[in-house]
Amino acid sequence: MIYRPSMRRRDFIRTASEGTLVVAFGGGVYAVAPSEAYAKQKRSDGRPRVPPGQRVLTALKPMGGSPGSPSRSQFRLKVYGEVEKPFELDFKQLLAFKKKTRKSDVHCVTGWTVLDAVWTGTRVRDLAKKAKVKKTAHYVIFEAAHGYTANVPLKEALGPKVMVAHRLGGKPLRRAHGAPVRVVVPDLYFWKSAKWLTGIRFVKRDQPGYWETRGYHNHADPWKEERHS
Numbered sequence: 001m002i003y004r005p006s007m008r009r010r011d012f013i014r015t016a017s018e019g020t021l022v023v024a025f026g027g028g029v030y031a032v033a034p035s036e037a038y039a040k041q042k043r044s045d046g047r048p049r050v051p052p053g054q055r056v057l058t059a060l061k062p063m064g065g066s067p068g069s070p071s072r073s074q075f076r077l078k079v080y081g082e083v084e085k086p087f088e089l090d091f092k093q094l095l096a097f098k099k100k101t102r103k104s105d106v107h108c109v110t111g112w113t114v115l116d117a118v119w120t121g122t123r124v125r126d127l128a129k130k131a132k133v134k135k136t137a138h139y140v141i142f143e144a145a146h147g148y149t150a151n152v153p154l155k156e157a158l159g160p161k162v163m164v165a166h167r168l169g170g171k172p173l174r175r176a177h178g179a180p181v182r183v184v185v186p187d188l189y190f191w192k193s194a195k196w197l198t199g200i201r202f203v204k205r206d207q208p209g210y211w212e213t214r215g216y217h218n219h220a221d222p223w224k225e226e227r228h229s
């Protein structure tokens with residue numbers, strides 16, 4: 001949770017759970033959940049709940065980037081590339097698509113983790129099914145406003161919790177978090193989760209994206225601490 005000037009301090013303190021440390025950074029005050037509480041937790045795949053070198057925050061921290069238009073009426077998503085049936089969706093058509101709500105953990109390379117973020121949207125695997133991805137596709141390039149891109153191996157992009165999300169915690173995504181729509185790739189560092197999404201391009205060969213060509217790791221597995229290349 002984030003303490004905002006619009007929120008009464010009293011309410012913030014009451015809501016922050018016991019043992020929660022309150023820290024200020026980046027213009028907001030964030031509650032840091034006690035990491036011992038999660039230290040022994042394991043995921044269903046056996047890996048520790050909190051990856052090494054991460055500390056748990058209770059709300060996503062807006063990390064910036066060049067924002068795209070938050071307009072829903074102007075929104076278009078292109079699904080194309082190495083597919084048999086490329087298509088484009090406007091916001092209404094995206095909402096009409098199979099919707100899912102999924103809980104997942106977010107891990108930012110700068111060292112914060114948010115557990116159980118609730119995302120609502122369309123799974124990349126369902127969009128891929130509609131596009132009929134060719135056998136020759138091996139990577140997915142998420143494309144966003146102002147040329148931001150992030151590359152993810154096809155197999156991981158088709159994971160059960162990889163979403164094109166328009167809601168976070170049941171509320172419309174805020175502009176800072178990528179409105180109207182962002183991608184969420186929960187098991188890779190958060191820079192792979194392109195905000196202000198404009199396209200999903202399937203490709204034969206890997207194409208390192210914005211951060212991957214600026215010193216960050218090409219794959220970004222938080223459990224292997226694939227932070228830098």
Ligand SMILES: Nc1nc2c(c(=O)[nH]1)N[C@H]1C(S)=C(S)[C@@H](COP(=O)(O)O)O[C@H]1N2
Pocket residue numbers: 060061062063064065066108109144145148176177178190191192193194195196197
């Ligand atoms: N379009 C776009 N998407 C982006 C970025 C960006 O600069 N532009 N930054 C990435 C990085 S580095 C991070 S850590 C996360 C931050 O998401 P948040 O601001 O919602 O916490 O978004 C990722 N998605």
Ligand SMILES: [Mo]
Pocket residue numbers: 063108109110190191
């Ligand atoms: Mo980041």
